[in-house]
Amino acid sequence: MASFSYEAHDSAGRRQRGQQEAQSARHARQLLRDKGLLPVRVCASNASSQPGSPTVRRQGLSTADLTLLTLQLSTLIQAGLPLEEALHAVEAQAEKRQVGQLVAAIRARVTEGYDLASALGAYPRAFPDLYRATVAAGERSGHLGHVLERLASYTEARQLSRQKIQLALVYPAILLCASLAIVGFLLGYVVPDVVKVFIDSGQPLPLLTDALIAVSTALRDYGGVLIGLFAGLAMLARWGLQHPELKRRCHSAFLRMPVMGRVIKAMEAARFASTLAILGKSAVPLVDALHVSAAVIGNVSIRERMLDVARRVREGETLTRSLERGGDIPPLMLHMIASGERAGELDHMLERAAQQQEKSLAASIALIVSLFEPAMLVIMGGLVLMIVLAILMPILNLNQLVH
Structure with missing residues (x-):
């Protein structure tokens, strides 16, 4: 048909x-x-905009587009428009063609009798599990507009947090790439021309100069091979991480690293708590919310332990005790969650715990970045010093022979 x-x-x-x-x-x-x-x-x-077409199903949405779409839909629904008319208005206001096609496909499914959450479920790349579960809860409670508004605020806050981390890492990444490029240029093009004079003289060269010449020759002769080797290793690592067992072991190894492990745990704890808070405020049952919150965690090892937490809560254990046994939530967050459980304000305390954890994470990343920059400068200076010494030492030896 x-x-x-x-x-x-x-x-x-x-x-x-x-x-x-x-x-x-x-x-x-x-x-x-x-x-x-x-x-x-x-x-x-048009085939590209049919609800079931592969092109539409493969489409994703940026966080900015998803936030804007959610805010528009929330405003229109709270203004009293029926869902189908609200979707049509959002489609008409879409500036990007792919967003308009996606909204049109969703509206078509709603027109056919699907609820909004089911219609969104046909496009999982654009609407993640958290989004669909929250929308389903809003439809069940009859407060879809308010739930969408809260969801838009959550999505926007997550995007701002992600942008802060990315901006903090931009300068160190540029500094690292510039350092590697400068050292590679010196070893590949400058050093060979300078040390050629010493090689032609036939005098014995210092060990440091010999090592520098060997490294420079290797870069010039096998630079392409080394780049291809690194690219092959990167592709092999990417392929290997698609294997579930290997991916689980790698993620477990990341958690055992001194600095990276602590940062990953803090990041996943903040993501888990904020996701659980938005789902709880949207009236999603706790066990279901735990499953969705576990699904959004990136680290496989932590995700498996959070699924165990959901299982234990379903069996009757308290959330605080289950999280404490998992060992992935910091003590301060555990105390806040326990207070929320006792006072009957779990959603509010989860939100506060997530905010506190995100602030702590931002401070930790800022500290790491502030230490990384001088460390890179020291390493860069040390490498340049070694290159200069490797060039100056034969000159000093020549002067001693002359005198």
């Missing part, structure tokens, strides 16, 4: 737009009449 776009009037004279699956345009008009609609225009849909 093909998909047809239509415009029609309902019994109240309001204009309706949507998608209709049918064998032909005539069949589509008949189906619309059976629904009590008077078709005005029916035409075949």
Whole structure:
């Protein structure tokens, strides 16, 4: 069956737009009449915007696009517009074509009788598990507009937090790349021309100069091979991380690293707590919220332990005790969660714990970055000093021979 776009009037004279699956345009008009609609225009849909087309299903949304879409939909629904009309308005306001196509596909499924969460479930790359679970809870509670507004704020806050971390890492990354490029240029092009004079003189060279010449020769002769080797190792590592068992072992090894492990744990703890808080405020049952919160965790080892936490809570254990046994939540967050459980304000305390953890994480990353910059300068200075000494030592030996 093909998909047809239509415009029609309902019994109240309001204009309706949507998608209709049918064998032909005539069949589509008949189906619309059976629904009590008077078709005005029916035409075949573009294949790229059909609800079930692979192109639309593969589409993703940036965090900024998802936040804007959610805010628009929340505002329109709280203003009293029906869901189908709100989706149509969002589609019309979309500046990007792919966003408009995606919203049109969702609206078509809603028109066919699906609820919004089920319609979003057809496009998991654009709408993650957390988003769909929150929307489903909002539909069940009858407060979809308020839930979407809260979800938009959460998505925007997560994006701002991610941007802060990325901006903090930009300068160290540039510094590292510049240092490698400078050292590579010196060893590959400058050093060989300078030390050629000493080689032609036939005098014995210092060990440091010999080592520098060997490294420089290797870079010039095998530089392409080394780059290809590193690229091959990167591709091999990427392929290996797709294997579940190898990925789990690598993630476990990351957690055991002195600095990286602590940062990863803090990051995942903040993500877990903030996700659980937004789901709890949206009236998602705790066990279901724990499963969704575990699914958004990136580290496989921590994710498995959080799924065990959900299992123990389902069996009757308290959330605080289950998280304490998992060992991935910092003590301060555990105390705050325990206080929330005792006072009946778990969602509020989870949100505060997530905010506190994100502040602590930002401070830790800022400290690491502040230490990384002078360390890179010292290492860079040391490498340049070694190159200068390797060049100066033969000159000093020549001067001693002359005198």
